[in-house]
Amino acid sequence: MIHWIVFAAIFAAGLVPVAYLLANAALSRRRGRARCVPAARPADITIVIPVHAERPERFEECLRSAARQGGPVRVVGDGSLEPYRSRALAAGAEFIALPKNLGKKRALAAGIATVRTPYVLFVDSDTVLPDGTARTLSTYFEPDVGGVGANLYVRENGSVAAGCAEFVERAREVVLRAMSSRGNVLYLDGACTMYRTELVLPFVLSADFQDLRVLGRPTRLGDDWLLTDHVLAEGYRTVKAYEVGVVTHRPEGLEEFARQNVRWSRSSWIRLGRYLRGEGPENPGLFYRFELAGTYALPLVALVLGLLRLPLYLRIAGRFLAAALDAVGDAVTPVGGGIPVHLFRPLFSLQMIAGLVGLGAFATAVAVLLPPGRRLRTLAYGTLGASVLFASTIYGLFTFWKAPSWRGPGPPATEGVPATTSPSTLGRSGPLDDR
Numbered sequence: 108m109i110h111w112i113v114f115a116a117i118f119a120a121g122l123v124p125v126a127y128l129l130a131n132a133a134l135s136r137r138r139g140r141a142r143c144v145p146a147a148r149p150a151d152i153t154i155v156i157p158v159h160a161e162r163p164e165r166f167e168e169c170l171r172s173a174a175r176q177g178g179p180v181r182v183v184g185d186g187s188l189e190p191y192r193s194r195a196l197a198a199g200a201e202f203i204a205l206p207k208n209l210g211k212k213r214a215l216a217a218g219i220a221t222v223r224t225p226y227v228l229f230v231d232s233d234t235v236l237p238d239g240t241a242r243t244l245s246t247y248f249e250p251d252v253g254g255v256g257a258n259l260y261v262r263e264n265g266s267v268a269a270g271c272a273e274f275v276e277r278a279r280e281v282v283l284r285a286m287s288s289r290g291n292v293l294y295l296d297g298a299c300t301m302y303r304t305e306l307v308l309p310f311v312l313s314a315d316f317q318d319l320r321v322l323g324r325p326t327r328l329g330d331d332w333l334l335t336d337h338v339l340a341e342g343y344r345t346v347k348a349y350e351v352g353v354v355t356h357r358p359e360g361l362e363e364f365a366r367q368n369v370r371w372s373r374s375s376w377i378r379l380g381r382y383l384r385g386e387g388p389e390n391p392g393l394f395y396r397f398e399l400a401g402t403y404a405l406p407l408v409a410l411v412l413g414l415l416r417l418p419l420y421l422r423i424a425g426r427f428l429a430a431a432l433d434a435v436g437d438a439v440t441p442v443g444g445g446i447p448v449h450l451f452r453p454l455f456s457l458q459m460i461a462g463l464v465g466l467g468a469f470a471t472a473v474a475v476l477l478p479p480g481r482r483l484r485t486l487a488y489g490t491l492g493a494s495v496l497f498a499s500t501i502y503g504l505f506t507f508w509k510a511p512s513w514r515g516p517g518p519p520a521t522e523g524v525p526a527t528t529s530p531s532t533l534g535r536s537g538p539l540d541d542r
Contacts, residue, residue, distance in 0.1 A: 122458065127401035128465035132472040134285035147245035149177030152301070153224045154241065156200075157214035158232040159185035165233045165356060167194055173230060174198045176241040181221055185214040210327040211297075212317050219311050222304050231298040233356045234259075243351050244301040253343025254302045254335065256295035257351040263481065268364040271492030272357035274485050275368075277476045278493075281469065282398065283347055289394035291345045293402065295338075297331035299353045302338070310337045321377055322508050328374035336378075339388035365495050372503025375402075380507075406500040 154173045158166055173180050180200035184191050186208030195202040203217050219227055226248070228241055240257065247255040258280065261273040286292045310316050311334075319329055335345050357364065381387060382399070470486065477485050 122461060123401070125461045125465035128469040130397075131282050131285040132465075132468040134288045135281040135472050136475075137284070137288040142249065143246045144249055145246070146242045147226055147248075149241065150179070151224050152176070152178045152226045152228055152241045152245060153222045153304075154178060154180045154228045154230055155183065155215060155218035155222070156180065156230050156232055157183045157185055157211050157218065158191050159187050159208055159211075159214070161187075161191075161232040163190050163194070166191060168235050169230065169232050170194060170198050170200065172236040172238075172240075174200065175238055176228075176236065178241060179224065181218045183214040183218045185209060185211070212311075212319075212327065212330045212333075215330065216311050216317055219304070219308055222308070225304055226301055227304045227307070228299070228301040229297060231355065234298045235354045236299065237352065240299070240351055240353065241301070244348050247346055247348055248301075248303070249344075251342075251344050252346055253306050253338035253341060254295050254300055254345045256292070256301075256345070256347045257299040257353045258347065258349045259296055259298055260352050260354050261357045262354050264359065266359050267488060267491070268359055268361050269357055270481075270485050270488030271361070271364055271495060273477075273481070274473065274489035274492040275496055277473045277485070278469070278489075280349070280476055281472045282402070284349065286394065286398050287347055287349075291339060291391050291395050292335075292347050293395070293398055294332045294335045295345050295347075297334075298355050300331070300334070302334065303343075306341060306343065307334060307337065310334070319377075324508070326377070328370065329377060332374065332378050336381075336388055339391050361491075361495065364492075365499055368496055368499035369503050369506075372500045373507045373509070375500075376504050376507040406497055 154176060156169065156173060170180070170182070180195075180198070181203060182191060182195040182200050183203045183205065185205050188204055192202045192204065201221070203221065205214060205217060215229060226241075226245060228244065230236065236257075244255045244257065259276050261269055261276055263269060263273075283292045316330075316333055316337075319326055319333065321328075338345050357367070378387075379399075470489070473489070474482055474486055
């Protein structure tokens with residue numbers, strides 16, 4: 108009897124990824140958005156750009172696109188002074204210098220401490236904003252919306268890594284579009300997200316945000332999901348503006364692409380650990396919980412099923428070694444001889460066919476979001492990108508505590524600089540805009 112229970116459990120587990128893929132593929136096709144609200148004035152939106160050792164040409168392109176939004180711009184040099192300070196001042200932005208590399212979260216805190224506008228837009232220093240980005244994002248702020256993220260596109264440079272990264276971004280977009288049709292999105296990407304200032308300012312200035320710890324060690328990971336979870340915990344919604352496509356740079360080599368995904372994976376597993384300890388939003392919605400579970404369960408289920416199916420794969424691929432492989436299969440297959448082989452193989456073959464249907468539906472949903480001229484090439488890169496993502500996710504799970512820390516324990520970057528006080532002690536340059 109125990110063999111049948113194990114068999115049923117494995118078979119049911121194999122259908123979980125199928126349900127996840129099909130649900131996301133179907134719901135992602137619902138493109139409607141919530142009603143628009145009047146756009147905020149440019150003077151009501153402050154853009155904060157943290158920068159550390161960014162390529163000067165990328166930073167300048169980001170800075171120019173931010174200046175075209177028409178509102179105040181704050182650049183925070185996270186241990187990086189030139190050429191960022193001179194270029195920021197030349198573009199009419201204010202520059203806040205941190206004395207050394209303190210990390211993105213402390214840089215965001217130093218920037219938001221100077222903000223006097225109703226909205227703050229956090230932008231990465233390698234991200235380019237189309238004209239009107241800030242204005243369009245502000246039209247999503249219904250009374251119950253606390254944060255709005257833009258849609259990310261990877262700059263095409265012809266490299267394999269860029270193609271892999273673009274596929275991963277569009278796969279994430281499928282999941283987020285599906286979530287948008289049912290409520291909150293899982294996360295707002297830190298590359299370009301707008302928030303209500305009064306909602307996030309106290310949190311960004313707090314040690315809970317700046318001094319996130321994993322196994323007692325400070326870590327720089329998690330600024331985007333910490334802010335997302337805070338907005339949800341305060342009873343607001345998190346949404347995406349899919350018609351606002353910002354362009355960002357991704358690693359140019361596969362090795363750097365893999366390292367980046369390992370960092371993201373470690374951050375995600377840390378987030379799951381906090382959820383399991385009851386530190387996540389209390390009621391983000393049923394579908395949100397489904398997506399959360401699916402996101403983390405999918406790679407683990409795939410890994411387990413791959414290992415369990417390995418004996419069957421070996422038997423199919425090596426009939427000439429049938430006797431030896433059958434012995435290996437009987438030793439490592441948990442259902443053993445308690446279930447007839449003539450039942451075991453057809454049912455698991457059906458499970459694999461269902462998996463292919465789910466993957467096909469999800470890949471089709473991704474293809475719809477790709478530009479026609481890049482569709483086939485990006486899908487071809489997708490196999491490699493998905494493999495790197497899968498390996499990075501599993502590796503990140505078993506090495507989550509290795510997330511690099513920006514510095515040892517210490518006071519928040521804005522200690523002694525209340526949000527209502529001029530942050531002159533941080534090395535601020537340029538006139539104070541108190542709009």
